[in-house]
Amino acid sequence: MVIFLGDFMEEKIEVLFRLTPTYVGCGLICPHIVNCSVLFEAIISWGFLWSFIAQHAGDWYPTDLGSSDFKGSILIAVNPFTKLPHLYNMHMMDQYKGAPFGELSPHVFSVADASYRAMMNEGRSQSILVSGESGAGKTETTKLIMQYLTYAGGRSAGDDRTVEQQILEVSDARAVIFLPK
């Protein structure tokens, strides 16, 4: 599940994770939910979670969202367990670049594009939450989001390196700092 949280601050996301036991609790309090299909259960449970947040989050819940309306975007992404290169190639990125949200079919590039444009238009950091159980495809989905963002970002004037190269170089630096051999 990919959720575009807009310009939620990092600490707000931490609160979200702390609230996650509520999501588990929903299944215990309402046993019929756990009998639903996995997808349906996930949708209902996240609905409960967001409802809970809207009601109890108080001061950290962004005021511009109102108290019961989620302005961001949720994408249900299903792991295909097979390579689907035609869905994630340059042509698809071209299609989604700048397209109004919801105009084209649901796609992780659509979420990434909305995030990128919000960052550019509002000049504020944006957050995308990728959630799911082990093996759901979070890592692959995150890589696709990074692939799109590096494509959308291009390269800055006077810098021959692409954004992708710069990110890879930072990753190398972090690997050296945190994972010395």
Ligand SMILES: Nc1ncnc2c1ncn2[C@@H]1O[C@H](COP(=O)(O)OP(=O)(O)OP(=O)(O)O)[C@@H](O)[C@H]1O
């Ligand atoms: N979009 C995709 N296209 C093709 N295969 C995929 C895709 N997403 C996931 N997979 C397949 O599913 C496997 C597990 O995906 P992934 O590693 O992203 O899961 P995860 O949610 O990060 O798991 P964990 O939480 O255990 O780290 C991948 O190795 C890949 O084979």
